[in-house]
Every structure is written in C-alpha cells, then in structure tokens.
Amino acid sequence: MTAPVKTLCPYCGVGCGLEVLPPALPGKTTSRDDQGNLLWRVRGDRDHPSSKGQVCVKGATIASSLDKDRLLHPMMRDRLDEPFRQVSWEEALERIVTQIKTVQLTQGPEAICMYGSGQFQTEDYYTAQKLLKGCIGTNNFDANSRLCMSSAVAGYIQSFGSDGPPTCYDDLEQTDCAFLIGTNTAECHPIVFNRLRKHHKGNRKVKMIVVDPRRTPTAAAADLHLAIRPGTDMHLLNGIAHLLMRWGMYDGLFVDECTQGFPEYSAVIEHYPPELVARECGIRLDELEQAARYWGKSERVLSLWSMGVNQSSEGTAKVRTIINLHLMTGNIGKPGAGPFSLTGQPNAMGGREAGGLAHILPGYRLVKNPEHRSAVEQVWQVPPGSIADQPGLSAWEMIEGLEQGQVGLFWVAATNPAVSMPDLERTKAALLKSPFTICQDAYYPTETAAYAHVLLPAAQFGEKTGTMTNSERVVTLCQAFRPPVGEARADWEIFAEVGRRLGFTSQFAAQSAAEVYDEFVSLTRDRLCDMTGLSHGRLAELGPVQWPFPAPSAAVPSLRDETGEESPSSPPEVRQPRRLYESLEFATPDKRARFAAFHAKGLAEPPNPDYPFVLTTGRLYGHWHTQSRTGRIPKTAEMHPKPFLEVHPKDAEKIGLSPEGWVEVISPRGRARLAVKVTPAIAPGTVFMPMHWGFLWADGAEVNALTHPEACPISLEPELKACAVRLVAIAPQSESGWTDPQAHRDRVESLVKAPMGVY
Secondary structure, three states, X not given: OOOOEEEEOOOOOOOOEEEEEOXXXXXXXXXXXXXXXXXXXXXXXXXXXXXXXXOOHHHHOHHHHOOXXXXXXXXXXXXXXXXXXXXXXXXXXXXHHHHHHHHXXXXXXXXXXXXXXXXXXXXXXXXXXXXXXXXXXXXXXXEHHHHOOHHHHXXXXXXXXXXXXXXXXXXHHOOOEEEEEOOOHHHHOHHHHHHHHHHHHOOOOOEEEEEOOEOOHHHHOOOEEEOOOOOOHHHHHHHHHHHHHHHOOOOHHHHHHHEEOHHHHHHHHOOOOHHHHHHXXXXXXXXXXXXXXXHHHOOOEEEEEOHHHHOOOOHHHHHHHHHHHHHHHOOXXXXXXXXXXXXXXXXXXXXXHOOOOOOEEOOXXXXXXXXXXXXXXXXXXXXXXXXXXXXXXXXXXXXXXXXXXXXXXXXXXXXXXXHHOOOHHHHHXXXXXXXXXXXXXXXXXXXXXXXXXXXXXXXXXOOOOEEEEOOOOEEEEEOOOOOOOOOOEOHHHHHHHHHHHOOOOOOOOOOOHHHHHHHHHHOOOOOOOOXXXXXXXXXXXHOOEEOXXXXXXXXXXXXXXXXXXXXXXXXXXXOOOOOOOOOOOOOOOOOXXXXXXXXXXXXXXXXXXXXXXXXXXXXXXXXXXXXXXXXXXXXXXXHOOOOEEEEOHHHHHHHOOOOOOEEEEEOOOOEEEEEEEEOOOEOOOEEEEEOOOOOOOOOOOOHHHOOOOOEOOOOOOEOOOOEEEEEEEEOOOOOOOOOOXXXXXXXXXXXXXXXXXXX
16 A cells, blocks of 8 residues: 655644545545546544644645646736736746846845745745845845734744744643633634643643633633623733732742843733723623633643734734733743744744744844844855845835835735735735736635736645644644646745846755755754754654754753753654743843733724724634635535624614624725624624635625734734724625635636636
C-alpha cells in the first residue's frame, strides 16, 4: 500500500496534521468531485502532536477544492476594462520586472507594495522579505495577518520583549481555569476547543469563563458566560484586576522579582470598582465577582483570545491588559497557564518568524533596530543600509497610498483584499486607481482579480513542499503530494525569479525550498525563536517539532524542562512541550516582564441616535475567510449557503423584523441587504454578520461595506469587529440563485470561461 503523505491543514492556525492518500489504490473505492475529478483521500494524522488525528469539516473536505476553478496560466491586460489574455511566464515576468524598474526610477522603491498572506509557507514569506526589504529596498511588505493578529504581536513584544506565544496546546489539558475572551473557539479553532472541552468536562474543578456578546457554541459550554457590551473589554479586565488587588489575590513575590511597572498599573485599576465595571459592561455584579474568584483561586489560568480582542482600536491595550492579569497572579511559565493568542491562519506564526509584516525582520527582529538590520543584510549579502530604517506601509496604509497616487505597483499574493479590507467601497475605489496590480493566486476568479492587470497562477496546498508554524509554535513540514496544475508555480519560486531578473542572482540562487529554509533558520540563531536544529530533512525524520529547537552548538537561554532542570545545549526531546519563560526570565534587557497601564477608551465608532446598534462580525464553522476554497466545496457551501444578520428578539420586534424577513443594514459608509436570523443568543443592541461573502458569492451582502478603518495606534490593526449601524426592515429580496450553492458555482464557472472585468 502506498504510504500516506503527511502535511498540514491549510485553514486556521490550529495547524492540524493531515495524511493524504492517492485517489486510486488497488482494491479501493475511488471518489470524484462534482466536476468528475478524482479526489485525493484525506484523514487526520494521529501522530501530529497538535491535533492527534482530529480534523474539522474544512480539513476533512480540503481535497474537494484542489481542482476547482484553478488559475492555470499567467494572464495579462493593459486596462481594467479589457478582458484578460493568456500569456507566457516569460512575458508576464518581463512585464513585472519592467514595471518595478520604472516605478523605482520614477517614484522610488517606497512606491512598490506587496500584500501577502498567512496562507504562504515560511519559504514563501522569507523569499518575499528578501526581495522587497533587502533587494528592492522597501519595507512595504504587509500581510493579511495585520488584520487578525498584529495586536497580539505588539502585545507580546511590549510585555515580554519578544513576539511568541509562551504556551502550548498541552496547557489546554492542564489548566484549572480557561479564560476565553473575544474568541468563538468552538467554531473558529474547533480542534483546540475539543481538547479543552474534553479536559473541562472530565474535571469538575476546572472552570471555563467565556466573554462574548453572543451566546456562541463556545459560550454555551462555559461555567460563566459574560455577555459584555462590545467595546467594554478593558473595563472588564481592569475590573477583575481591581477585585484581585482588593482581595489580595496576587503574587507579590513574582511581581517584585520578575516584573516592572506594577505601581503605574495598580494606580489605573483603582479607577475600575466593580459597581462601575458591571454597569459599563452590562453584566451583573455577581458575575463579575465570580469571574475574579475563578481567576484568583486557580493555580493555573490559561487565557485564550483571537479576533474579538485583536481587531480593535485598543487591540494592543487589550492584549497587554490580559497579560497584566497573568503577571499579577504569576500565571506564566508553568504548565496550564499563560496568555495564548490563537492565530487565524495556518502560517501566521511562520510569517511572524520570517519577518512578514512591515515593521519586522526575520528571526523576531525589528526594522528600527540597526543591529537587527545589519544582521539580516549580512545573511542576504546586500550592502549595509539596503534595508530601510523605518517600517513600511501597513495594509490599510497601502490602500491610502493607492488613493493618493503614492503607490505605483501593488502586488497581492494569496489573499483577497477586495473582500477582507475595511470600508470596502473606499478600498475598491482605491484599487481602481492602482497603475499596476499583480494578483497571484491559486484560484480564479476572485474578487481582487477584477482589479488586476496581471494574474499569476500559484501552486497551492499539496503542490509544493514547505513549512508552516501553528499557534503553539509547532513547525510542520508540508510535503507536496502532486505536481502543480497547469503552469502554476510555488510563490517563493515566483518571487525568486523576479529577484534574479532584477539582477540579484546570488541572493536567489536556492534551487529548492529546503535551501531557502536552511538560510531562514540561520537567522533565528540565538533568538527566542531559534530553529537552527531544524531542516526539511530533520523535520521529515522527526515529524512536527515545537520551537525553540536550536542546533546542538547553540545555547537555550531561559528555558527549563518539565522537572525544572536546565535544558541541555542539544535539542530537547521532540515531543516534550517547550513553554517560554519557564525560568521566569523574559526577553527584555533586564529580564523582567512589563506591566502596561491602559485606561478603557471603548469603541472607535460607538452607537448613536442615527446608528443605534453595534454590528460585530466573525467566522462560521464551515467557511474560511472569503470562500476562495470553501465556497467551491459543496459540503461546506451547503452548511452556510447565504449570509444573515443575527438580531435579538426584542430588537427585531422594535424594528418590525420577522424571523423569515429581510433587513437592510446601514452604516455611515455603506449598506448590505440580507436575511434576518432572530435569536436570543445575541445581546440586545448588538447584531452579528458573518464575514465570508464578497460580491462573487452574494449580492449586496458584503460585511466590510459597513466597517470602518480606524485602527489600534500601536499595532495598526483595524477595528473590523465593531461599527455602528441602523436596521431597516425591507421586503424579501429576489435571491436570483445567489444563495444556492450550485448557482454560485455555476456563476463562478461562467466567469472562469469568460474572464471578468471590474464589476
């Protein structure tokens, strides 16, 4: 029997291991998708330490997307009102290189931008950094990770001195109290939730607190659900700290010996007495006190958060205030405890390690640090000063640059900003102004392709070999199990070829992803994320490995094993979880963690008489981001065939919305029309709309037509989670086949055959 190929699910940051088998084996039944293509068979990898053989519906059906609506050849057009024409790679690459050189000459390198994705493998991310930051000379590389976890990055760096979640999934089964805030883990990170829920159900002493305006499946499993008003997270967190201080439930020895800034923090939390906090949050006083008791009486508290915390105009403040609670009570550096940001994408962590945001460099380095720039320039073999000394444009700043005519070339790879960016009509108008847009993707059409001048076919899941790092810092080698379709190429190969044609032949001499990875890990030596003991060959031999995993000659600072003994200089046991900061020494100059003193500010756009409701957004279990994959898979598309708006019964009655009715949702920026879902699972005054539908998949139901671009001033992450809206009952709309999954697929297939222009 043919041995299965081990790889990783390409959806969320849980990072579930998969085994893939060929579509046809002797004596085995074969299956085909709805277009007649033979389906590869996928199952969970029981040996993967993170998922232990479990998969959700998205991972189980991933093979169904492999051959759906693939972009097979390079395509080009001179103007957006023209159809695309198929071209050779030679013609497409020469056009791109010529345009880069022209923009460099006429506007400078700062007019070149690339917007990437947590769908990249680490080798893709790393090669893009070298091309943009090292060779072209611009730090204008940002990724859709800016929209999901950059607040967590900023929070970890400012509190601990370095990025990197200090926890691991084993802590899910060792905690006494799980504090989940701004995360619907059951639907968005289901395998993580399965592990936590099993531990919670099996031990009555284990408590689970869920903070969410909605009664999600996650909240339904909690011992305590705090349905706070959107935007009052900081009140809640500071209020819990106030009670812990009042009751003496804090670790004074840890605070004195291992931290800085506690007096300033304690001065802030004095202003958050429980009566005030309960009133602001819209919860009962006894609920607030119960949450504080659960935290204070537990020896091991594990906090979990995701977009509900990060996607906020005070996202970094929220992250740091969660960390404050851990520092205050000594809940870090031990099993079952610590602040754990759940990443949204399969390789968002790998992107952080490879420098895949506009302000960072490989190996958890910062653009502003001259020593960091010098270290990277030496490995990249570029002259001193090649890397600019200031951060590049963030994702939204790129849109503003397009608006203002400051961006001459916009390269989008493995992401779909024409759906996912905030203030979507403004985003689309900016994309129309782009002089030259490259869209590099595995699928066609996508909404962003409508705004492109060049389309480049990219290899996807299963068609290229590379690495990904999940939320718990486990690195998995994702083996290719079939060749790319058509003329598709791996993303890193495309970036490298452009680099060579720009004259940087020695910088892009690697002949394989394994060689790229070897160079990347050399830049992690002696860093917190040291992976110098890893290579493609080593990962193939050992299986998935959690970092830090230094080469035998490298030291392992500030780490201890489970017995409390110092770790040896050689790599520890592969399966042994390695928590950061077990020595209680942090990555700051004085080895102390930093408290942060933030007052609550609330929503950037609070409700008002004209827009009296708060709209919050999020994922659904069966869908992924903008449906580039899941919208093309019958099983997942049929789970969630159309968008909807959740409204509390009291609000529905007030406005005259019927359970089977339709509603127009209006914000200061746009409007959407969609079906109503009346449910008591959402708090009055708050409405919920899923994020997945762009104009390919629904008619006038794009959630980001409503959202605003106001962002956290530290992380620059937009507040996609909340905006002010009003609701108007409308007559049922003609769905015209839009909400039928097969009609979606038929429409998309017709667009594949007749390439689209701008809608």
